[in-house]
Amino acid sequence: MRKVRLADVAAVAGVSMKTVSNVVHDYPHVTPEMRRKVQQAIDELGYKPNLTARRLATGKTGMIALAIPEIDHPYFSELSRYIAEEASARGYRVLVEQTLSNPAAERAVLNDREAGVVDGVIFHPVSMNSMEVARLKRDVPVVLLGESTMPVTADHVMIDNVVAAQEGVAHLLAQGRRRIAFLGVVEGDVTGSTDQRLLGYQQGLVDARMPLDPRLILSVTDFTPEESARAVREALEAGLGLDGLVCRDDRFATGALYALRTAGVRVPEDVAVVGWDDTELGRWATPTLTSIAPDKRELAATALQLLGERIDGYQGIGRHRIVSHSLIVRESAPVAAAVLSS
Amino acid sequence: MRKVRLADVAAVAGVSMKTVSNVVHDYPHVTPEMRRKVQQAIDELGYKPNLTARRLATGKTGMIALAIPEIDHPYFSELSRYIAEEASARGYRVLVEQTLSNPAAERAVLNDREAGVVDGVIFHPVSMNSMEVARLKRDVPVVLLGESTMPVTADHVMIDNVVAAQEGVAHLLAQGRRRIAFLGVVEGDVTGSTDQRLLGYQQGLVDARMPLDPRLILSVTDFTPEESARAVREALEAGLGLDGLVCRDDRFATGALYALRTAGVRVPEDVAVVGWDDTELGRWATPTLTSIAPDKRELAATALQLLGERIDGYQGIGRHRIVSHSLIVRESAPVAAAVLSS
C-alpha cells in the first residue's frame, strides 16, 4: 500500500487539496456535502496526514523536550509523568533527553546543533549554573527547573528550598531533637540546590537559637543511596550523638535508613529522618519516610504554562515562579505525640 | 536574527546548496578548500540544519516512540533509561508515550492518526492481547515488550517468565518453605504476563511434588502497593499459614513487606518474599528484596536491534527473543544458610 497523500484524497474527492486540508482541520466554513465527500475519500484511502510535512509548512513541531539528569531517578520519573500528562493535555508530545549530569550533554540541550526538532525545552540542569545557561541559550524557548539562581533569558520554576528546609528542621526541633544533621553536600554540585537546602537547615537552627556544628553537615561524593549510607555510617562511628537528620533527597534518606538500620539505630526513636521529594521510594520505606514534598503537579503545570507562553511569542525577561510544597509526615519523623506514645 | 537557511550559506560561500549539504554531512568527495570555505560561512552565519525539512526530504525521522503504561513505575523508568541510552547510541531519539494502561491510548499507539512522527515503536501493551495488536498494527515497525503471546506481524522481546517463576519457587522451597503463596493475579490483566508467572509458580510446586492450594493464589484489583498490602493482610487474617511469597512485581512485594511488617510478621524468618523486576524499590526495601531480575539492558539492546532491522527494511515474520534473567538474592529470601544463622 503506497503512501496516500493529501493530493490523492483531493483527486478522489474531486476537490482541491486545501479543501481536504480544511476538512482534516475541522475548519468551520466547509459545506456539509463537501465535508462528507472528502471524509469518504479519506476513509476509503486510509489517509493519514504526514506530520513532518505539516511541521515544515507551519514551523511548529508540537513537541517539547524534557531534559533531566536521569529518567529512573524516582523524583525525575515522577516529575516526568506529570510533565507528560500536562503536555499531552496541551497537545504537546514529549521528547525525553537524558543528560546523565554530563556537562557536554547538558550543553547540547541548549546549544542544539539542529533546529526544528522541538518548540521548547524544559530543562533541569545539574552541572551548569545560570550564567552558563544564559550564555549558551540560543533561540529555543527554555524553562528551567531546579534550584539554580535566576537567569535573565529563561523562565524558571522551583520551590522555596530555604523555607522548606527550615520547616523540616522545625519539625524535628518540635519533637525535641537537638542534634540535627544535614545530609548531604554533594561534591561538584554547582546548581545551588543543595546550598539553598543547607542554608535553610542552618537558618532553621539559628531561628531556634540552636548551635551550628559543622560536623553535622555530612558530605557525599555522588547522588547514590550507597554513598549516603556510607556517610551516615561514618557519622555514627564518629559519635556525633545525632538524633535528627534532614536529607537533601529521598534517595539519600533511603541510604540513611539503611545505614541506621544496619547499625542498630532505631528510627524514629533514636534518630528521626526527613527526606526530600516525596517519592515512592520513601512512601514504602521502612519506616515510611517523612518528606518535604514539592507539588510536582503544580510544578509541571507551571513549567508548561510558562513554556507555552514563550512558544506563543512572549519575549519578556525571565520569569521566576515559586510553587508550593508541604511536609508529608510519616513514621520516620512523626509528630511529637506519636513519638511519645511509641 | 532571522533563520539561516542552507541557501544563505551557499550564497555566502559562493557554492551550491548541495555542496553545503555535503559539507554538513561530511560527504567524502569535497575538496579541502571548498570544505573550509563552506565551514567558514556556516560558522559565520551560525547555520543550523532544520531537522524537519531534512525529515521531509529523507522520509526518516530518527525518532522512535516508547509506549509504556506508566513512566514512573520503577520497572518502566529503569527500562526507559536503558532504552534511551541504547537508542542514543544508535542515533535515535526517544519519544515517550504514556498509555496509563488505557485501551484507547494503547490503540492510538498502533493505529496512529498521523504518519511521519517516528520511524518505529517499542510498545509494552497492557490492555491488549497479541491478536488485537496484529489487527491494529499498520505501517510502522513495532517491537513488543512484555509477556503477550507471539504475534505474527511484530517482533517481541521478553524473558522466560515460566522458568523464572519456577526458579523463584525453587529458591523458597530450598529454604524449607512449604506454604508458598503467589501475589497476585490482577483483575482485567489480559496480557498473559501474570498468567505465565502464575503458571511457573504452579509448575515449580508441582516439580517438587507439593500440593497446590488455590487459597494461596492472592488476587488484587490493580497494580498498586496499597492493593497488594490489602491482599496480604487478608491472607494473614485468613490464617493460611503461609511461609513464602512469590510476587508478580516489586511493587506488589513492597506492599507485601509493608503489610507483613505492620502485622508483626517477620521477613524472612516467618515469611520469605521474592519480588520481580529488581527495581530500586526492592534494592532499598527493609528487608532488602530478593527479586527476579530481567536483564533490562539486554532487553533494551535486543528491542532496539530488532526495531532497527525493521526500520532498515526487514519484512519477515514476527521474531521472538528471550533475554536472560537471574535471581538476585537479598535479605527477604536469603539462601538457606543465612536463614539458619539468623
Place this chain on the structure above:
DNA sequence: GACCGAGCTTACAGCGCTGTAAAAAAACTG
C-alpha cells in the same frame, strides 16, 4: 436584472532540505 457581500473553494508559492542526473573540472592515457 445588475450589483453586492458573505461564504466557500481553489491555485499555487513556499517551508528547507536531499536525491538524481548531468555538467564541469581534474586526472590519466597513450
Place this chain on the structure above:
DNA sequence: CAGTTTTTTTACAGCGCTGTAAGCTCGGTC
C-alpha cells in the same frame, strides 16, 4: 595534446502540507 575516465560540483525537482490571495457561488437588495 586530444581522448577518456574519474572526481567534484551544480541545478532542480520533489518530499507533503499550509497560508495567502484570488476566484467562484448564491441569496439578498434596490
